[in-house]
Amino acid sequence: MGEPLLTTRKLSNHFGMVCTARDLDLTFEQGVLTSVIGPNGAGKSTLINLLTGHLPVQAGKIHFQGRDITRLPIHQRVRMGICRSFQIVNVFPELTVAQNVMIPVLARTGRLWRPIRRLSRETAVMRETEAILEKVALLPERDTPATALSHGDLRLLEVGVALAAAPTLLFLDEPTAGMNPVERVRLLDSIRQLAREGRTTFVVVEHDMDVVFSLSERIIVLHRGEILCDGTPGQVRADGKVREVYLGDDVSDLFRCREE
Amino acid sequence: MKAQTRNAGAAAAVLLALCAVPFLAGKFAVYLTMRIMLLGIFAVGYNLLLGQTGLLSFGHGAFYAAGAYGLGLFGVHVSTHPLLGVAAGVVAAVLLALLVGYLCVRHTEIYFAMLTLACGMMVFSLVWNAREITGGDDGLIGIVRSPVSFFGLFKIPIGTDRQFYFLVLVFFALSVWAAHRIRQSPFGLALAGIRENARRSEFAGVPVRRYRLAVFVLSGAFAGLAGSLEALLESNARPFMAHWTHSAEPVLVSLLGGLSSLLGPLVGSVIFIAMREIIQRFTENWMLGFGIVLLVIIMGFRGGVMGTLSGLFRKASAREGG
Numbered sequence: 056m057g058e059p060l061l062t063t064r065k066l067s068n069h070f071g072m073v074c075t076a077r078d079l080d081l082t083f084e085q086g087v088l089t090s091v092i093g094p095n096g097a098g099k100s101t102l103i104n105l106l107t108g109h110l111p112v113q114a115g116k117i118h119f120q121g122r123d124i125t126r127l128p129i130h131q132r133v134r135m136g137i138c139r140s141f142q143i144v145n146v147f148p149e150l151t152v153a154q155n156v157m158i159p160v161l162a163r164t165g166r167l168w169r170p171i172r173r174l175s176r177e178t179a180v181m182r183e184t185e186a187i188l189e190k191v192a193l194l195p196e197r198d199t200p201a202t203a204l205s206h207g208d209l210r211l212l213e214v215g216v217a218l219a220a221a222p223t224l225l226f227l228d229e230p231t232a233g234m235n236p237v238e239r240v241r242l243l244d245s246i247r248q249l250a251r252e253g254r255t256t257f258v259v260v261e262h263d264m265d266v267v268f269s270l271s272e273r274i275i276v277l278h279r280g281e282i283l284c285d286g287t288p289g290q291v292r293a294d295g296k297v298r299e300v301y302l303g304d305d306v307s308d309l310f311r312c313r314e315e
Numbered sequence: 316m317k318a319q320t321r322n323a324g325a326a327a328a329v330l331l332a333l334c335a336v337p338f339l340a341g342k343f344a345v346y347l348t349m350r351i352m353l354l355g356i357f358a359v360g361y362n363l364l365l366g367q368t369g370l371l372s373f374g375h376g377a378f379y380a381a382g383a384y385g386l387g388l389f390g391v392h393v394s395t396h397p398l399l400g401v402a403a404g405v406v407a408a409v410l411l412a413l414l415v416g417y418l419c420v421r422h423t424e425i426y427f428a429m430l431t432l433a434c435g436m437m438v439f440s441l442v443w444n445a446r447e448i449t450g451g452d453d454g455l456i457g458i459v460r461s462p463v464s465f466f467g468l469f470k471i472p473i474g475t476d477r478q479f480y481f482l483v484l485v486f487f488a489l490s491v492w493a494a495h496r497i498r499q500s501p502f503g504l505a506l507a508g509i510r511e512n513a514r515r516s517e518f519a520g521v522p523v524r525r526y527r528l529a530v531f532v533l534s535g536a537f538a539g540l541a542g543s544l545e546a547l548l549e550s551n552a553r554p555f556m557a558h559w560t561h562s563a564e565p566v567l568v569s570l571l572g573g574l575s576s577l578l579g580p581l582v583g584s585v586i587f588i589a590m591r592e593i594i595q596r597f598t599e600n601w602m603l604g605f606g607i608v609l610l611v612i613i614m615g616f617r618g619g620v621m622g623t624l625s626g627l628f629r630k631a632s633a634r635e636g637g
């Protein structure tokens with residue numbers, strides 16, 4: 056299998072008295088589509104925030120491709136190949152769809168630092184940008200300002216901007232939140248397609264159980280900052296503890312709603 | 316493509332008109348045009364920081380002064396060659412902007428604005444108090460306009476205002492061209508990205524702080540260029556160039572003309588200088604009249620004069636098209 060892509064050792068974080076990550080030892084292998092689930096406040100977002108540099112690490116270590124990245128600033132992690140999308144849409148609102156994608160492409164290829172060259176001359180960058188827009192089905196909207204997009208299209212753009220950094224490891228934080236079923240299927244299909252191509256390893260945080268079980272090869276269940284269960288979808292489904300704290304809760308919640 | 320040709324044509328027409336000014340207009344009009352161009356250089360550079368990157372600085376007077384004093388001191392101690400002097404002024408401004416920027420760009424918004432204000436005031440009091448070097452409150456006086464010589468081969472005199480005008484015009488045209496190219500470049504897109512969403516820029520792989528520092532220094536260089544040219548124009552460098560009231564000028568000018576275009580601060584500079592001249596004829600308190608005009612423009616013209624005009628133009632052409 057070779058060297059793991061990313062490993063954490065005793066990774067911890069707390070906000071005051073609330074522990075959102077407790078001594079997490081995790082390993083992410085190349086090419087394994089992984090989902091992170093858990094009830095609200097389980098530490099899913101905290102985990103992403105720690106691994107991508109959004110939050111400073113309080114204790115523990117993170118290694119990416121054998122290199123210690125625990126203290127590395129965000130933009131350097133991105134250059135190394137770790138990127139993310141956001142739960143709440145977080146793009147460049149006044150820029151066009153193409154410009155949104157162009158910034159990470161230019162940054163990655165080292166062409167951003169060019170004060171006198173005309174942007175319109177960067178044909179290689181343009182072509183690559185169009186290829187990425189094609190992948191997330193936004194090519195027809197290339198000259199639309201991001202603010203004018205529908206919510207579903209914005210979510211797609213969110214993923215497109217993250218993909219444009221050509222990450223080897225990409226964290227998607229609830230990529231389908233607020234999407235209608237059609238858009239959701241479209242996005243999941245493109246994620247599956249991209250995962251099959253193999254350049255990018257996806258780690259997805261999701262709430263929707265259908266999405267999680269249909270998409271993932273591996274599921275990590277977090278609960279109060281600890282790993283409750285880590286395995287294949289079958290193993291997770293069969294796990295008693297998971298049923299108790301999470302799926303069970305979900306089911307009983309569902310029943311309660313029905314009764315009312 | 317069509318819009319590009321039209322813009323190039325308009326720019327050429329304005330440049331021609333500016334070339335004609337010293338031959339057609341009176342002495343005072345020539346002087347005022349130079350003042351407009353100096354403020355234009357200052358504001359066009361400043362707007363790369365404010366309009367393009369979204370950083371509000373209240374300390375750019377310090378870099379303007381660095382340009383003026385840089386040229387003045389270079390003239391006293393080394394050489395009175397005007398181009399070398401301008402270069403010395405720009406270098407002085409860049410070095411000061413590096414220092415101030417390094418301290419300030421780790422913060423944003425109001426903290427950034429206040430830090431630049433504080434740094435600007437420190438520079439002002441340094442200039443004011445270092446009497447042996449800067450001449451204190453008298454300023455540096457007696458700055459001369461030696462001819463521009465090229466390795467002693469030939470000399471272009473700039474002694475009279477009409478001659479000096481063309482040196483200002485050359486630097487003005489170069490500045491506007493440079494600002495235009497920067498706005499159209501990948502670097503300019505990076506700055507716009509930082510303005511729109513700094514956090515996302517980091518996740519796009521952009522070292523945000525380094526880009527902020529770069530544009531801060533760049534705008535400082537424009538300020539230094541304007542300052543060194545003013546020192547030549549007025550034959551002196553004054554501590555009030557570094558004062559925060561002077562730092563506010565490019566802010567006002569950019570707001571007046573519009574933050575979101577290259578033309579905005581230029582139009583703002585014309586309005587600012589013209590209004591100051593007109594209102595000063597009637598009253599000493601020209602700031603009162605100016606305040607009223609500014610109020611009207613900010614409340615009535617969203618996006619400044621240019622923002623409103625281009626909005627109207629777009630509406631008109633949409634009606635034509637539809």
